[in-house]
Amino acid sequence: MRLPVLLAALVAVATCSEIFAGHQxxxxxPQSDEELQKVQELQGLEHxxxxxxxxxxxxxxxxxxxxxxxxxxxxxAHLEAAGVSxxxxxxxxxxxxxxxxxxxxxxxxxxxxxxxxxxxxxxHTIDEIYNFMDMLVAENPNxxxxxxxxxxxxxxPLYVLKFSTGGxxxxxxxxxxxxxxxxxxxxxxxxxFAKKIVQDHANNEGVASILETMDIFLEIVTNPDGFAxxxxxxxxxxxxxxxxxxxxxxxxxxxxxxxxxFGEAGASGNPCMETYHGPYANSEPEVKSIVDFxxxxxxxxxxxxxxxxxxxxxxPYGYTSTPVPDQQELHEVSAKAVAAxxxxxxxxxxxxxxxxxxxxxxxxxxxxxYNQGIKYSFTFELRDTGRYGFLLPAKQIVPTAEETxxxxxxxxxxxxxxxx
Amino acid sequence: xxxSGHKYYLQFSTEDYRTGEDAGNCLATVLYPQKKAPPxxxxxxxxxxxxxEIQEEDNRLYQRIRHQSKPITGNNIPxxxxxxxxxxxxxxxxxxxxxxxxxxxxxxESRGYFLAQVKSVRQWIRKDNFTEFDYTVLLHEMPTQEIIxxxxxxxxxPGHPLKVKHFCAAESRAADGGSGAESGSAAGPSAAEGA
Numbered sequence: 001m002r003l004p005v006l007l008a009a010l011v012a013v014a015t016c017s018e019i020f021a022g023h024q025x026x027x028x029x030p031q032s033d034e035e036l037q038k039v040q041e042l043q044g045l046e047h048x049x050x051x052x053x054x055x056x057x058x059x060x061x062x063x064x065x066x067x068x069x070x071x072x073x074x075x076x077a078h079l080e081a082a083g084v085s086x087x088x089x090x091x092x093x094x095x096x097x098x099x100x101x102x103x104x105x106x107x108x109x110x111x112x113x114x115x116x117x118x119x120x121x122x123x124h125t126i127d128e129i130y131n132f133m134d135m136l137v138a139e140n141p142n143x144x145x146x147x148x149x150x151x152x153x154x155x156x157p158l159y160v161l162k163f164s165t166g167g168x169x170x171x172x173x174x175x176x177x178x179x180x181x182x183x184x185x186x187x188x189x190x191x192x193f194a195k196k197i198v199q200d201h202a203n204n205e206g207v208a209s210i211l212e213t214m215d216i217f218l219e220i221v222t223n224p225d226g227f228a229x230x231x232x233x234x235x236x237x238x239x240x241x242x243x244x245x246x247x248x249x250x251x252x253x254x255x256x257x258x259x260x261x262f263g264e265a266g267a268s269g270n271p272c273m274e275t276y277h278g279p280y281a282n283s284e285p286e287v288k289s290i291v292d293f294x295x296x297x298x299x300x301x302x303x304x305x306x307x308x309x310x311x312x313x314x315x316p317y318g319y320t321s322t323p324v325p326d327q328q329e330l331h332e333v334s335a336k337a338v339a340a341x342x343x344x345x346x347x348x349x350x351x352x353x354x355x356x357x358x359x360x361x362x363x364x365x366x367x368x369x370y371n372q373g374i375k376y377s378f379t380f381e382l383r384d385t386g387r388y389g390f391l392l393p394a395k396q397i398v399p400t401a402e403e404t405x406x407x408x409x410x411x412x413x414x415x416x417x418x419x420x
Numbered sequence: 421x422x423x424s425g426h427k428y429y430l431q432f433s434t435e436d437y438r439t440g441e442d443a444g445n446c447l448a449t450v451l452y453p454q455k456k457a458p459p460x461x462x463x464x465x466x467x468x469x470x471x472x473e474i475q476e477e478d479n480r481l482y483q484r485i486r487h488q489s490k491p492i493t494g495n496n497i498p499x500x501x502x503x504x505x506x507x508x509x510x511x512x513x514x515x516x517x518x519x520x521x522x523x524x525x526x527x528x529e530s531r532g533y534f535l536a537q538v539k540s541v542r543q544w545i546r547k548d549n550f551t552e553f554d555y556t557v558l559l560h561e562m563p564t565q566e567i568i569x570x571x572x573x574x575x576x577x578p579g580h581p582l583k584v585k586h587f588c589a590a591e592s593r594a595a596d597g598g599s600g601a602e603s604g605s606a607a608g609p610s611a612a613e614g615a
Contacts (some may be wrong), residue, residue: 359563393502
């Protein structure tokens with residue numbers, strides 16, 4: 001019966017042994033009583049260890065036989081001598097099993113084959129995200145390209161996706177996620193944004209119109225060393241992983257390392273603290289590479305840096321209570337963006353300048369970008385407001401990304417319509 | 421308030437931590453004495469649920485805990501992906517309540533807290549009817565962004581105020597990746613009672 005074979009197969013799979021190597025599955029369709037008899041004879045030859053997947057039933061009905069490698073010659077000779085034709089359905093049973101095993105492992109590890117089968121509702125590792133980026137580029141070579149803008153402290157590549165329909169150095173929007181590695185919903189949202197941009201372009205809706213005149217740059221894993229660390233050692237790691245002489249503590253807060261009020265109140269000079277600003281501005285390669293990119297590009301019109309959590313939309317400054325000259329306009333854009341965000345799921349956001357809305361923070365990203373002349377500089381703090389905090393359940397990834405995207409579109413459209 | 425500190429008057433709505441349902445409104449005053457912890461709080465709330473309903477829910481929670489065949493233990497609640505095992509939800513709920521008393525003790529006008537994660541929990545079986553748990557909880561401190569590790573001992577019986585003792589590690593972490601290696605001069609063991 002099949003049971004012992006099934007058990008053997010299970011044992012084989014469990015112990016990863018290859019007991020079906022070289023086995024073939026032959027199909028015979030008896031056309032006459034003689035042929036049927038010949039096939040039935042095989043059933044009696046126990047030493048051949050044949051495994052009838054489809055037993056002989058009658059004329060014209062297929063008989064499928066798994067033949068172990070040592071018996072192949074004998075069985076084929078038996079059939080050929082009697083003039084019974086057969087076909088080889090499976091050339092190597094073990095090879096098929098191996099392939100299935102790989103496929104099963106692949107789907108259980110959620111290794112997608114393309115960006116349509118990628119699971120946007122789950123958190124991913126850095127390798128999975130880097131793999132996603134390559135797939136996206138491969139699927140959309142005329143729209144998406146991958147730029148390496150530098151290397152992290154631990155020598156991981158810093159990748160930026162460029163979405164462009166052409167032109168030369170068009171005015172551009174910059175979006176970064178994951179600068180603080182423990183804020184996992186941000187990297188996950190970044191992945192979703194990337195796919196969304198491609199989809200909108202394909203369907204000629206949404207940001208397709210923005211892409212007619214502007215480029216979009218998206219850095220999804222802005223702090224890859226920190227991100228890797230949150231997967232392997234400490235889920236709540238925030239900073240980079242740089243080491244500095246004179247301290248056993250590791251890491252610099254990449255959102256205190258920019259050259260805007262660097263080192264002033266609102267950051268810590270203690271290497272062991274989460275808001276350590278670093279030994280000097282742009283000491284962190286993760287920060288320096290963006291600084292270099294922004295300066296050499298020279299035509300970025302909107303800059304959005306994404307964090308979690310608190311549900312806030314913020315504009316400069318954090319290092320000083322002096323309002324920015326464009327305070328009024330930025331406040332109005334924020335109001336509009338937040339309204340768009342809330343319209344989807346009712347998620348409530350507050351908005352305002354960094355220093356008036358959360359706290360004084362010096363050396364921050366958007367303070368620097370604003371002072372570079374990038375008027376539309378914003379920071380988001382995504383879901384939630386503290387219930388799960390950094391450990392936001394995966395099922396909230398897509399709703400968060402969807403609502404945030406509506407706010408991002410408001411900002412991008414405003415930049416496009418108010419070129420400066 | 422001169423010579424005393426700053427007093428805030430608050431009006432806010434509350435929601436059930438588990439279901440998100442509206443749970444009533446509160447009026448409170450919070451006095452921060454000269455920027456030191458803890459603040460002095462007076463509060464009055466209207467409940468959407470009546471006392472009986474609350475009692476029944478407490479009892480259900482209590483029974484769930486009592487009916488475990490082995491002492492409850494757990495790690496990383498929620499896990500890295502934000503998941504909480506249904507079996508560990510009661511234990512998480514108690515941690516939320518208990519850690520709020522730690523936060524109250526440590527809060528100042530310029531420093532606030534959230535519960536980031538329950539790092540570990542172990543139940544201690546007692547001879548009396550109280551349920552007792554030993555926790556390591558991680559608090560997210562604002563605006564410093566620090567993760568503070570606190571050891572919390574919690575005892576509960578429905579109808580009685582939660583009994584909480586805690587000891588939090590000193591702030592500056594010597595080693596990366598974990599809580600402080602140094603024992604701190606921070607708040608010694610203290611007992612706080614909360615409803």
